[in-house]
Amino acid sequence: MTSDIENLTEKTVNLSTDPIYKTNWCDMPEELKRECIGKMGFDERMLLRLTAKAERSLANSQSLMFHDGSFYIIGNHHYIDLTVDNGNDQRERKAKRNYKNPNDEFELMKYIWGVGVFENFLFFCDDPFFMEEVNYTGKIKAKNVDLVNCENGLLPKILQKMSNGVEAIKLSPDCNNLSEFPLDEILAIPQVQNSLYLQISNYDQADTLQKVAQVWINNNNSKIGFTFQLSTETHKLFNEFSKHFADRIVSESEKRVRIRTNNPDRHILLERGLDNVVTVDYHVQFFRLMVISAKMKESEYDDNCKEWISKMSSIYSFREWDNNRVQNVHVNENPENVANDEHVENREPIPEGIEDDDW
Template sequence: MRPVHERLAATIAKRKNDRQNFEFWSALPEELRKKCIGTMELQARCRLRATSKTNKKLVESLELDVETLVLDGEKSVIKLKYRDGDGVLRCIFVVSNSSGFESGIYLIGWLMKSATIKHMQIMRFRSTSITEVEKQIINKMVPHKSSRISALHISDFNDIIFFFLEKMWTKMDRMKVWVRGGSDYSFDQLMKIPSFDYVKLFETSNFLSNYKNPCAVNAYFPIIQTWVENNAPVGKKLMALDVRRNGFSSFVKRFKSLLISQGHSEVVKAPVARIGTNNPSKHILGSLIEGNDKYKLICVIIPACLSPDLYHKYINSLH
């Protein structure tokens, strides 16, 4: 690197988070500009991104390490925790003064396009939380199946949520769907989303009425049936919270023709049932776990060779 470039880089690094016009920016080689961007806080990146199309493209080409992204549709709030180039965890709150996200929609699009997000939560969204114009902005910025999100938590379910789900990539580790009573939520709709087929752990709680009436486990049988038919990978897991206490017997009855064994497992400390799949090297292990007067159904793909004394490694693990 030439001495003049070193001096310019040092000046920019010193002033990287100040409000500036980036007057020395164009004099730096591209690789050095990328290095400088990597040390900037998000606000400085946003300002640089807005200076020109060239800088916008350069900023968006560099990955941002996001720990948590929360979108609150009711209050039009964006909550963000991310790590800067020095590894320091920083927090940002973006609040709109109107009933919508306004210019914040560009930040959402940029993060979904360019960031690697460990955990994203979408909460209190209604069909009117995002306008058609804002949808078009997101569509233009974020291709389908491109958002790099490891874990997704959904607190409601409607057409806006489906809009976001279509943007998720197919390497998601964990998806949580908590459903309010009276929702039009449908597993059939969810199963059409590409990322759902690949998610490793799907957690859900589906109350039928004011969080007091637990869900019948047959709501989850279509998911399990696809595992039987479509060669789902070992370790893929469904965790359905707050199901009815007769859930285990319903599970056994539904898949009776595939039943290999059933009984009480000492290592899981709960009843378990093992059923076959279309792939002879894989089985499905199901169990109903009781805790605090509530029940949860757990189903997981296991190797056909797995011995019963190792059931707990698949049932009790969260991954």
């Protein structure tokens, strides 16, 4: 009996000396806070950043996955549109904001750029001095980058802010100032050279293909598979390319030119997108330039240009829509047998409740 009392007394003493764990956020260690923030969604992190400077700093240090991040700067109106990747292929559009106060928008944008890991990053801006105004000193982590109708001088500034690891870059030059498109500067940017895909839409400079190919020729370690695609209304690019690299040509046809590089293991293949839709005389021409293995056989070429052209243009979608529209028009071959008061007039009857102009 005495021993039982002694044991109970010892347990009571031990209980009184055990630490009492508090559940208040302010009492949690920083490591645990970081772990919790990593499990928070976008809205929760935004609220946490409003509580204290220390919490703002912690929230700013934790990455957040975005499937899509779109940023539009149009005059004094700034738009941010985000789709958060919640894992397990679950995506949710979490923020769509229109800021008329640049300071508010800049603060939010810099936070998102700093913590975001983007599957798709889209940027539209008509302000050539935007990067100086926003004064963002960090890097932007993105897999696919789409710079749409940006002021031409802004393009290199944005690309230089990208972290290593960008796989695909799409550029749409400012159509009002194509002569000042900084192609040479863009091609010299490491983030561009280390990517796997570069696309320029609606650019009509005649020596574009030569310049891209020359970069690959000068770089003995150009990656096999690196692809450059171009859409243009200039029809002489294919012939100009052949003339410029005449002493390097390995093979040539109506649709392709294959040339040697300075690396005996690498060739460059230029393909012109031609089929029954995109013909030689079509107003827009599509080109694909690729670094390939010197051992690649002609039988391994991809003859389906529709697939790679569709990355740049919706021409095939429009054509299919137009064909379907024509196929779905039903003409009555005996209109004289149809009474006008039935509201048909050589067409299928209009359903009740729909006006004739909407049919």
